[in-house]
Amino acid sequence: MVAQGVLWILLGLVLWPEPGTASLPLRMEFVIQALGELEQKAPETEARSRASTWLLSSQDTGPHDSLHRFVLYGQGLKAMELDRHLLSTELRDLMERVAHHGVQGGQEYGVVLAPDGSTVAVQPLLAGLKAGLQGRKVVDLPLNSTGPLQDATTTFLDVGATAPEVRATSPRLTATSPDVTFPDVEAASPDTKATIPTSVDSLLAVTLAIDLGLTFLQGPQSHPGLGTEGCWDQHLAPQTFTLLEPKATPLTMAFLNGALDGALLGDYLSRTPEPWPPLSLLLSQYYGAGVAGEPGLRSNFRRQNGAVLFSAPTLAQQVWGALLLLQKLKPAHPQLQGMSQDQLAQMANHATKEFTKAFLECPAIHPRCRWGAAPYRGQPTPLKLPLGFLYVHHTYIPAPPCTDFAQCAASMRSMQRFHQDTRGWDDIGYSFVVGSDGYVYEGRGWDRVGAHTRGYNSRGFGVAFVGNYTAELPTEAALRTMRDELPRCALRSGYLRPDYKVLGHRQLVKTECPGDALFNLLRTWPRFASDVKPRAARRASWKPRREPPPILPATDPQ
Template structure:
């Protein structure tokens, strides 16, 4: 168990995170509500530049710590911000942006985005502001990584360095309702770098970098449009993410990796911590002889969890019913990966609501019609860019008769008798999930991949077209 007390070693002005338990007014907390509030401000202030607006938003949340001022300058004072924002919008945006975790494990300052993931607004907006400022001034956007991820990662690694590296990041959580989200509860004690903060940091780094590289002749779009194009996208049947060339939220892990990995993350985080020490006179950082090792170990976990591994939508997020009975633990690592298609639902799912609906339908069929304890699959791959948790890494599934205790069963939603899944969906299974499982110790490094039909003789699963495809994959054996 991670103690909240350790988190107070980090001065609150360095990050987006404080702890308190005072009740506040509850607002609908999704990205669309935030974008609508931003759009109303833009409509009420014709000619308002996106940089001026995002600085006003920073002012509402009080994010004028010394490092932010170092890179971005001081934001408008409260009076100026109120000149742009109405009292009602100021109150809503203050609560929407200001990031805290209560002593009851509720994370605030985060929003549910349409793809089913959760994002902290503060690091997102700091990245956008960094990119806009660099674009307007024609200078390199040197503050993007320190403000979106570097500071938070570094301080999280140090504040919990007495714990195993895997406990220095996260956790994720779940909303009380995905249709009307109001409360987001974390799954365990928080670190400074919750999943929502990291998601917001990755999105801020992506959008900030993109904005900073706009041609000199091209003016930035309105803030509401920048956010809407990134989060409110439409995928088309038969193409899915394969046809997407612009930056959208389901691709945040691969895009952020392509942007940030060449920067030498260890050096960047160490330089960020040195700047924190210099600006805030935090002697405890300078006196800590284990800083380098703490950062090295923490970054290894970060790269594995947020870049090597795919984003997995947890059961509580897609609306799973409880397991009936007591789950049976798997003995890890398992030796086999069994590939399936769902057949029914027969069409690929392209949105979080559709994929979640498919998951609930399959769980209902498996529990009610077949009398199983839960959905049979270990994991299910959507064509929306995400993997959905079934029975997960640690529990025995019911996917491949006679072989459930020696392998994972992973299915891609759709009927692939005559057509293939999208390339992106297949890559999620073939490369991302398999690598994540091996590196995490859940799947043997020399694992064997089989199609469902190879283990049982009464099915054509995973479909003729898909089975022909996986026969060329590494680890497949006849």
């Protein structure tokens, strides 16, 4: 039971803030270090019931803490003693800073920088671990009770019958998994007369469902702040995280990352027989090479794995059920007071649709500040959106694919230096760059004219794969990002026209880019425009040029 006790102690240390201590960088590595330190010092005989009671008596989970208590453990819990010296002073200070998530004054609190370059909210991550260690449960909703609610009625979830298996050995969770298809959540809207939820899944309730529902109850039907990114003050020793959209909702990119990570890891723990792996090892693997050696089960692919873990209709039911439960637990809740079941059902459906379309179905894009972009030189030219083309490139140099954040970020900085300092351009030429680490890297972005396809820069977005694909292909995950995910989200956001076409760089400019192997595959894509020829091809003397010498990236003049 050591994993139970370690997590409870870690969360409970927020009771004893110690001002004036040195601040460790807000990095996931130090959260993992805190877990490891506790795993060495915590008593191995900590019983599950005592640990659960202690945690709930010591941690305030925020405005919906009553739902967390009811879903996971019930009420009427008594406080327990805690040895406050189980962690070093620095780690206690770190955990106090990150234990609660919030957005205030354009800054986000309770988040850390992960090794994959993503920013993760710690609170929903730990909530998922907590639910997983408790054993994923189905919690009956006390919708017909009239007096004060007592302990929840729970049954352990039959995961084999109700959810896809999420194990390190599951072929669904590999980086080369088949395309994920998303059900139409509108077509599967909850029917308030026939399918009112009678239970909630403890794991989804505490990680994602209740926050998703409450956030969409706060304001208008459209939420441009869903999944808002931000920038750290520095990368080696980050301390402050500033959001790119000052009016962002609490459902920031960091929160959604933490919620998905908590749901995935909690589900993994609930399926893993005791003794559980040390939590420090589990997180090290998940934010590293992959859990139990499976490269697909890691933070880089959280969105794909989240789509496997639950369907959109299932999540809509969970959001609806969580809102109904909180309404029963707190009848005077300002957002839920007077809301009918039908209204909550509609809101749950809308929230789930937005989350699915704007987050799960979209690629994860690291903003410029994350990879360390130098400032744009000069005055950028805005694009006239929407555009009609997506131009596919390969970088040629760097030739090897980049497979982790450090590699990909270094490649981006190298290309930008070459484009700015040697070519004399204003910025890196590409609109976006696709790595083999599961991420897209923002170049000039959606709004600025790039320098990627001479003569056509204002008519389409130039997107490059990192690597040389003359004789081989990018990973299936990277190809899926370019072919499906990036254009699908660009269409939904109004950046691409509905009739957009995909072209290889060589179709418009004298070049061998994007490489023979990649171009031959490109010709099989549904949106590929085979009848487009470069203007220079009309000259009989035209021959494709070879790529530049292997010391320079292959990008055409601005």
